[in-house]
Amino acid sequence: MKITVLAGGNSTERDVSIVSGTQVCKALRSIGHQAVLVDVCFGAPEMDPEKAFEGEYDTEAAAEWMRSCTGRLSEIRERRSFFADGLLELCSASDTVFMALHGQNGEDGKIQAAFELMGIRYTGCNYLGSAIAMDKELAKQIFRESGVPTPAGIVVRRRDEVRPAAKNVVGLPCVVKPSCGGSSVGVSIARTEEEYEKALEEGFRYEDVLLVEQYIDGREFSVGVVDGEVYPVIEIAPIEGFYDYTNKYKAGSTIETCPADLPADLTEEMQSTVLDAYRALRLQGYGRIDVMMDKENNIYCLEANTLPGMTPTSLLPQEAAALGIDFAHLCEKLVEISLR
Numbered sequence: 001m002k003i004t005v006l007a008g009g010n011s012t013e014r015d016v017s018i019v020s021g022t023q024v025c026k027a028l029r030s031i032g033h034q035a036v037l038v039d040v041c042f043g044a045p046e047m048d049p050e051k052a053f054e055g056e057y058d059t060e061a062a063a064e065w066m067r068s069c070t071g072r073l074s075e076i077r078e079r080r081s082f083f084a085d086g087l088l089e090l091c092s093a094s095d096t097v098f099m100a101l102h103g104q105n106g107e108d109g110k111i112q113a114a115f116e117l118m119g120i121r122y123t124g125c126n127y128l129g130s131a132i133a134m135d136k137e138l139a140k141q142i143f144r145e146s147g148v149p150t151p152a153g154i155v156v157r158r159r160d161e162v163r164p165a166a167k168n169v170v171g172l173p174c175v176v177k178p179s180c181g182g183s184s185v186g187v188s189i190a191r192t193e194e195e196y197e198k199a200l201e202e203g204f205r206y207e208d209v210l211l212v213e214q215y216i217d218g219r220e221f222s223v224g225v226v227d228g229e230v231y232p233v234i235e236i237a238p239i240e241g242f243y244d245y246t247n248k249y250k251a252g253s254t255i256e257t258c259p260a261d262l263p264a265d266l267t268e269e270m271q272s273t274v275l276d277a278y279r280a281l282r283l284q285g286y287g288r289i290d291v292m293m294d295k296e297n298n299i300y301c302l303e304a305n306t307l308p309g310m311t312p313t314s315l316l317p318q319e320a321a322a323l324g325i326d327f328a329h330l331c332e333k334l335v336e337i338s339l340r
Protein backbone atom coordinates (compact mmCIF):
# COMPACT_ATOMS: atom_id res chain seq x y z
CA MET A 1 0.00 0.00 0.00
CA LYS A 2 1.05 3.59 -0.56
CA ILE A 3 1.26 5.16 2.88
CA THR A 4 2.30 8.69 3.77
CA VAL A 5 3.69 8.67 7.30
CA LEU A 6 3.02 12.15 8.57
CA ALA A 7 5.34 13.46 11.28
CA GLY A 8 7.11 16.59 12.48
CA GLY A 9 4.79 19.55 12.70
CA ASN A 10 5.18 22.49 15.03
CA SER A 11 4.15 21.18 18.46
CA THR A 12 6.37 20.84 21.52
CA GLU A 13 6.51 17.16 20.58
CA ARG A 14 8.01 17.66 17.10
CA ASP A 15 11.21 15.75 17.90
CA VAL A 16 9.33 12.83 19.44
CA SER A 17 7.07 12.72 16.41
CA ILE A 18 10.04 12.47 14.04
CA VAL A 19 11.24 9.46 16.03
CA SER A 20 7.79 7.81 15.90
CA GLY A 21 7.44 8.54 12.19
CA THR A 22 10.86 7.11 11.36
CA GLN A 23 10.14 3.87 13.18
CA VAL A 24 6.64 3.51 11.73
CA CYS A 25 7.91 4.16 8.20
CA LYS A 26 10.71 1.60 8.53
CA ALA A 27 8.35 -0.97 10.03
CA LEU A 28 5.74 -0.57 7.29
CA ARG A 29 8.43 -0.80 4.59
CA SER A 30 9.86 -3.93 6.27
CA ILE A 31 6.61 -5.74 5.54
CA GLY A 32 6.36 -4.54 1.98
CA HIS A 33 4.43 -1.28 2.06
CA GLN A 34 5.43 1.76 0.02
CA ALA A 35 5.67 4.06 3.03
CA VAL A 36 7.29 7.50 2.90
CA LEU A 37 8.12 9.84 5.76
CA VAL A 38 6.80 13.37 5.27
CA ASP A 39 6.82 16.48 7.43
CA VAL A 40 3.32 17.93 7.65
CA CYS A 41 4.76 21.48 7.58
CA PHE A 42 7.83 21.08 5.35
CA GLY A 43 7.00 18.10 3.15
CA ALA A 44 9.84 15.94 1.85
CA PRO A 45 12.49 16.25 -0.87
CA GLU A 46 10.17 14.36 -3.28
CA MET A 47 6.54 15.49 -3.17
CA ASP A 48 5.43 14.43 -6.64
CA PRO A 49 2.75 11.75 -6.04
CA GLU A 50 3.88 10.01 -9.26
CA LYS A 51 7.45 9.60 -7.99
CA ALA A 52 7.32 9.76 -4.18
CA PHE A 53 6.42 6.10 -3.65
CA GLU A 54 8.66 4.63 -6.36
CA GLY A 55 12.20 3.32 -6.28
CA GLU A 56 14.79 3.15 -3.51
CA TYR A 57 13.95 4.88 -0.28
CA ASP A 58 16.11 5.83 2.70
CA THR A 59 13.96 6.48 5.78
CA GLU A 60 16.91 7.66 7.90
CA ALA A 61 17.83 10.23 5.26
CA ALA A 62 14.22 11.44 5.21
CA ALA A 63 14.28 11.78 9.00
CA GLU A 64 17.57 13.67 8.87
CA TRP A 65 16.10 16.01 6.28
CA MET A 66 13.12 16.63 8.58
CA ARG A 67 15.41 17.45 11.50
CA SER A 68 17.23 19.92 9.31
CA CYS A 69 13.91 21.78 8.87
CA THR A 70 13.36 22.29 12.59
CA GLY A 71 15.15 25.65 12.55
CA ARG A 72 12.60 26.95 10.03
CA LEU A 73 9.51 26.68 12.24
CA SER A 74 8.94 30.44 12.34
CA GLU A 75 8.30 30.31 8.57
CA ILE A 76 5.04 28.51 9.18
CA ARG A 77 3.46 31.50 10.88
CA GLU A 78 4.85 33.89 8.29
CA ARG A 79 3.52 31.98 5.31
CA ARG A 80 0.15 31.58 7.11
CA SER A 81 -0.34 28.08 5.83
CA PHE A 82 0.28 25.07 8.00
CA PHE A 83 0.48 22.38 5.35
CA ALA A 84 3.61 21.96 3.21
CA ASP A 85 3.24 22.70 -0.50
CA GLY A 86 1.92 19.63 -2.27
CA LEU A 87 1.14 17.82 0.98
CA LEU A 88 -2.59 17.45 0.44
CA GLU A 89 -2.03 16.16 -3.10
CA LEU A 90 0.46 13.58 -1.83
CA CYS A 91 -1.89 12.50 0.98
CA SER A 92 -4.80 12.25 -1.48
CA ALA A 93 -2.71 9.98 -3.69
CA SER A 94 -1.92 7.67 -0.74
CA ASP A 95 -4.06 4.71 0.25
CA THR A 96 -3.93 6.12 3.77
CA VAL A 97 -1.97 8.56 5.93
CA PHE A 98 -0.29 7.20 9.02
CA MET A 99 -0.58 9.89 11.68
CA ALA A 100 2.76 9.86 13.52
CA LEU A 101 2.22 13.37 14.89
CA HIS A 102 1.95 14.17 18.59
CA GLY A 103 0.57 17.20 20.41
CA GLN A 104 -0.89 20.39 18.98
CA ASN A 105 -1.80 20.52 15.28
CA GLY A 106 -1.70 16.77 14.89
CA GLU A 107 -3.19 15.02 17.87
CA ASP A 108 -5.89 17.65 18.44
CA GLY A 109 -8.20 16.83 15.54
CA LYS A 110 -7.56 19.81 13.26
CA ILE A 111 -5.74 17.86 10.56
CA GLN A 112 -8.24 15.03 10.94
CA ALA A 113 -11.10 17.47 10.30
CA ALA A 114 -9.40 18.80 7.16
CA PHE A 115 -8.67 15.26 5.92
CA GLU A 116 -12.26 14.18 6.52
CA LEU A 117 -13.51 17.03 4.35
CA MET A 118 -11.02 16.11 1.63
CA GLY A 119 -11.72 12.39 1.69
CA ILE A 120 -8.18 11.56 2.82
CA ARG A 121 -7.98 8.41 4.94
CA TYR A 122 -5.86 8.50 8.10
CA THR A 123 -5.03 6.33 11.09
CA GLY A 124 -6.40 6.90 14.57
CA CYS A 125 -9.24 8.78 16.06
CA ASN A 126 -11.58 11.13 14.18
CA TYR A 127 -11.50 14.88 14.71
CA LEU A 128 -14.05 15.05 17.49
CA GLY A 129 -12.56 12.48 19.86
CA SER A 130 -9.09 13.85 19.13
CA ALA A 131 -10.16 17.38 20.03
CA ILE A 132 -11.94 16.32 23.21
CA ALA A 133 -9.07 14.16 24.43
CA MET A 134 -6.53 16.89 23.74
CA ASP A 135 -8.26 19.26 26.14
CA LYS A 136 -7.64 17.85 29.61
CA GLU A 137 -10.13 20.29 31.17
CA LEU A 138 -12.92 19.14 28.84
CA ALA A 139 -11.94 15.48 29.12
CA LYS A 140 -12.10 15.74 32.91
CA GLN A 141 -15.61 17.21 32.75
CA ILE A 142 -16.71 14.34 30.54
CA PHE A 143 -15.03 11.77 32.80
CA ARG A 144 -16.92 13.21 35.77
CA GLU A 145 -20.27 13.23 34.01
CA SER A 146 -19.75 9.70 32.72
CA GLY A 147 -18.74 8.32 36.10
CA VAL A 148 -15.14 7.65 35.01
CA PRO A 149 -12.91 8.16 38.08
CA THR A 150 -10.42 11.01 37.66
CA PRO A 151 -8.42 13.09 40.18
CA ALA A 152 -10.16 16.18 41.60
CA GLY A 153 -9.01 19.23 39.68
CA ILE A 154 -9.62 22.88 38.92
CA VAL A 155 -8.64 25.19 36.12
CA VAL A 156 -6.44 28.25 36.60
CA ARG A 157 -6.28 30.78 33.78
CA ARG A 158 -3.55 33.31 33.21
CA ARG A 159 -6.12 36.12 33.17
CA ASP A 160 -7.65 35.12 36.56
CA GLU A 161 -7.20 38.03 38.94
CA VAL A 162 -7.00 35.94 42.06
CA ARG A 163 -5.26 32.62 42.13
CA PRO A 164 -6.60 30.30 44.80
CA ALA A 165 -4.13 28.80 47.26
CA ALA A 166 -3.56 25.13 46.48
CA LYS A 167 -4.60 24.12 49.99
CA ASN A 168 -8.03 25.68 49.38
CA VAL A 169 -8.72 23.79 46.16
CA VAL A 170 -7.12 20.38 45.73
CA GLY A 171 -4.71 20.34 48.66
CA LEU A 172 -0.98 19.67 48.63
CA PRO A 173 0.87 18.06 47.04
CA CYS A 174 -0.82 18.90 43.76
CA VAL A 175 -0.02 18.55 40.07
CA VAL A 176 0.00 21.53 37.69
CA LYS A 177 -0.22 20.85 33.96
CA PRO A 178 -0.98 22.73 30.77
CA SER A 179 -4.52 21.79 29.75
CA CYS A 180 -3.61 20.90 26.16
CA GLY A 181 0.02 19.80 26.51
CA GLY A 182 1.66 16.41 26.22
CA SER A 183 4.86 14.48 26.97
CA SER A 184 4.76 16.03 30.48
CA VAL A 185 6.02 19.34 29.06
CA GLY A 186 5.23 22.04 31.64
CA VAL A 187 3.95 19.51 34.21
CA SER A 188 5.11 19.95 37.85
CA ILE A 189 4.34 18.37 41.17
CA ALA A 190 4.13 21.00 43.93
CA ARG A 191 4.51 20.13 47.60
CA THR A 192 4.28 23.64 49.09
CA GLU A 193 2.35 26.83 48.22
CA GLU A 194 5.65 28.30 47.05
CA GLU A 195 6.31 25.40 44.73
CA TYR A 196 2.71 25.70 43.53
CA GLU A 197 3.26 29.37 42.57
CA LYS A 198 6.40 28.39 40.70
CA ALA A 199 4.58 25.50 39.02
CA LEU A 200 1.91 27.92 37.75
CA GLU A 201 4.58 30.22 36.33
CA GLU A 202 6.26 27.26 34.65
CA GLY A 203 2.96 26.02 33.19
CA PHE A 204 2.03 29.48 31.87
CA ARG A 205 5.21 29.44 29.78
CA TYR A 206 3.38 26.92 27.60
CA GLU A 207 -0.31 27.74 27.84
CA ASP A 208 -2.87 30.18 29.23
CA VAL A 209 -5.01 27.45 30.79
CA LEU A 210 -3.64 25.13 33.46
CA LEU A 211 -5.15 22.20 35.26
CA VAL A 212 -4.39 21.88 38.97
CA GLU A 213 -5.02 18.35 40.15
CA GLN A 214 -5.06 16.40 43.34
CA TYR A 215 -1.81 14.43 43.52
CA ILE A 216 -2.36 10.69 43.45
CA ASP A 217 0.27 8.94 45.50
CA GLY A 218 0.69 5.43 44.19
CA ARG A 219 1.46 3.45 41.05
CA GLU A 220 1.20 4.55 37.44
CA PHE A 221 -0.14 2.54 34.51
CA SER A 222 -1.24 2.97 30.94
CA VAL A 223 -3.67 0.92 28.90
CA GLY A 224 -4.14 0.90 25.14
CA VAL A 225 -7.35 0.30 23.25
CA VAL A 226 -7.17 -0.75 19.60
CA ASP A 227 -10.35 -0.97 17.57
CA GLY A 228 -12.44 -1.29 20.74
CA GLU A 229 -10.23 -4.06 22.13
CA VAL A 230 -8.53 -3.28 25.43
CA TYR A 231 -4.84 -4.21 25.57
CA PRO A 232 -2.79 -5.54 28.51
CA VAL A 233 -1.96 -3.08 31.30
CA ILE A 234 1.59 -1.70 31.40
CA GLU A 235 3.09 -0.36 34.63
CA ILE A 236 5.41 2.62 34.48
CA ALA A 237 7.84 3.09 37.36
CA PRO A 238 10.38 5.90 36.92
CA ILE A 239 13.56 5.19 38.87
CA GLU A 240 13.69 8.81 40.03
CA GLY A 241 10.89 11.37 40.30
CA PHE A 242 7.69 11.22 38.24
CA TYR A 243 7.07 10.32 34.60
CA ASP A 244 8.38 13.62 33.23
CA TYR A 245 9.87 14.32 29.78
CA THR A 246 13.28 12.87 30.64
CA ASN A 247 11.85 9.73 32.20
CA LYS A 248 9.60 9.28 29.18
CA TYR A 249 12.33 9.39 26.56
CA LYS A 250 15.67 8.59 28.21
CA ALA A 251 16.44 4.91 27.82
CA GLY A 252 16.73 3.05 31.11
CA SER A 253 15.23 5.79 33.29
CA THR A 254 11.88 4.05 33.78
CA ILE A 255 10.99 0.45 34.50
CA GLU A 256 8.10 -0.64 32.31
CA THR A 257 6.35 -3.92 33.07
CA CYS A 258 3.84 -5.50 30.73
CA PRO A 259 1.58 -7.18 31.64
CA ALA A 260 1.65 -5.25 34.92
CA ASP A 261 2.05 -7.22 38.12
CA LEU A 262 -1.51 -6.80 39.38
CA PRO A 263 -4.11 -9.24 40.72
CA ALA A 264 -6.60 -10.33 38.06
CA ASP A 265 -9.52 -8.43 39.60
CA LEU A 266 -7.61 -5.12 39.59
CA THR A 267 -6.42 -5.70 36.02
CA GLU A 268 -10.00 -6.30 34.95
CA GLU A 269 -11.26 -3.26 36.82
CA MET A 270 -8.56 -1.09 35.25
CA GLN A 271 -9.27 -2.39 31.76
CA SER A 272 -13.01 -1.86 32.09
CA THR A 273 -12.47 1.66 33.51
CA VAL A 274 -10.22 2.43 30.56
CA LEU A 275 -12.82 1.17 28.12
CA ASP A 276 -15.42 3.43 29.79
CA ALA A 277 -13.02 6.36 29.48
CA TYR A 278 -12.33 5.55 25.81
CA ARG A 279 -16.04 5.43 25.02
CA ALA A 280 -16.91 8.51 27.09
CA LEU A 281 -14.43 10.58 25.07
CA ARG A 282 -15.77 9.06 21.81
CA LEU A 283 -12.40 7.72 20.78
CA GLN A 284 -12.07 5.46 17.75
CA GLY A 285 -9.33 3.57 15.95
CA TYR A 286 -6.93 3.42 18.84
CA GLY A 287 -5.72 5.32 21.86
CA ARG A 288 -3.96 4.94 25.20
CA ILE A 289 -5.29 6.02 28.57
CA ASP A 290 -2.98 7.02 31.45
CA VAL A 291 -4.05 5.72 34.85
CA MET A 292 -2.94 6.13 38.47
CA MET A 293 -3.75 3.79 41.37
CA ASP A 294 -3.51 5.04 44.93
CA LYS A 295 -2.42 3.06 48.00
CA GLU A 296 -6.02 1.90 48.58
CA ASN A 297 -6.18 0.54 45.02
CA ASN A 298 -8.51 3.29 43.81
CA ILE A 299 -8.14 3.83 40.08
CA TYR A 300 -8.05 7.28 38.43
CA CYS A 301 -7.92 8.13 34.73
CA LEU A 302 -5.52 11.00 34.07
CA GLU A 303 -5.91 11.53 30.35
CA ALA A 304 -6.28 9.94 26.94
CA ASN A 305 -3.62 9.97 24.23
CA THR A 306 -5.15 9.67 20.78
CA LEU A 307 -1.78 9.52 18.99
CA PRO A 308 0.46 7.84 21.57
CA GLY A 309 4.19 7.30 21.00
CA MET A 310 4.89 4.79 18.22
CA THR A 311 8.38 3.34 18.43
CA PRO A 312 9.01 -0.36 19.08
CA THR A 313 9.75 0.47 22.74
CA SER A 314 6.79 2.84 23.25
CA LEU A 315 4.06 1.80 25.66
CA LEU A 316 1.31 0.76 23.22
CA PRO A 317 3.70 -1.33 21.08
CA GLN A 318 4.93 -3.07 24.26
CA GLU A 319 1.32 -3.90 25.10
CA ALA A 320 0.78 -5.25 21.59
CA ALA A 321 3.97 -7.34 21.94
CA ALA A 322 2.51 -8.91 25.08
CA LEU A 323 -0.34 -10.10 22.84
CA GLY A 324 2.12 -11.45 20.28
CA ILE A 325 1.64 -8.57 17.81
CA ASP A 326 5.01 -7.22 16.66
CA PHE A 327 5.57 -3.53 15.92
CA ALA A 328 5.27 -3.77 12.14
CA HIS A 329 2.04 -5.71 12.37
CA LEU A 330 0.64 -3.28 14.93
CA CYS A 331 1.36 -0.45 12.47
CA GLU A 332 -0.28 -2.47 9.71
CA LYS A 333 -3.31 -3.15 11.92
CA LEU A 334 -3.76 0.59 12.50
CA VAL A 335 -3.53 1.10 8.74
CA GLU A 336 -6.17 -1.57 8.11
CA ILE A 337 -8.53 0.01 10.65
CA SER A 338 -8.15 3.34 8.86
CA LEU A 339 -9.36 1.80 5.59
CA ARG A 340 -12.72 0.74 6.96
Ligand SMILES: Nc1ncnc2c1ncn2[C@@H]1O[C@H](COP(=O)(O)OP(=O)(O)O)[C@@H](O)[C@H]1O
Pocket residue numbers: 151175177181182183184185187213214215216217220242243244290292302303
Ligand atom coordinates in the same frame (compact mmCIF):
# COMPACT_ATOMS: atom_id res chain seq x y z
N1 LIG B 1 -2.98 13.77 39.46
C1 LIG B 1 -1.76 13.24 39.35
N2 LIG B 1 -1.20 12.57 40.39
C2 LIG B 1 0.04 12.05 40.29
N3 LIG B 1 0.81 12.15 39.20
C3 LIG B 1 0.30 12.78 38.12
C4 LIG B 1 -1.00 13.36 38.13
N4 LIG B 1 -1.23 13.94 36.95
C5 LIG B 1 -0.12 13.74 36.22
N5 LIG B 1 0.81 13.05 36.91
C6 LIG B 1 2.15 12.68 36.41
O1 LIG B 1 2.49 13.54 35.33
C7 LIG B 1 2.61 12.79 34.10
C8 LIG B 1 2.05 13.60 32.94
O2 LIG B 1 0.68 13.89 33.15
P1 LIG B 1 -0.44 13.60 32.08
O3 LIG B 1 -1.75 14.04 32.66
O4 LIG B 1 -0.38 12.18 31.63
O5 LIG B 1 -0.08 14.61 30.90
P2 LIG B 1 0.80 14.44 29.54
O6 LIG B 1 1.29 13.03 29.49
O7 LIG B 1 -0.18 14.74 28.47
O8 LIG B 1 1.87 15.45 29.64
C9 LIG B 1 1.87 11.49 34.36
O9 LIG B 1 2.36 10.47 33.53
C10 LIG B 1 2.13 11.25 35.84
O10 LIG B 1 3.43 10.71 36.05
Ligand SMILES: [Mg+2]
Pocket residue numbers: 183184290303
Ligand atom coordinates in the same frame (compact mmCIF):
# COMPACT_ATOMS: atom_id res chain seq x y z
MG1 LIG C 1 0.23 11.28 29.82
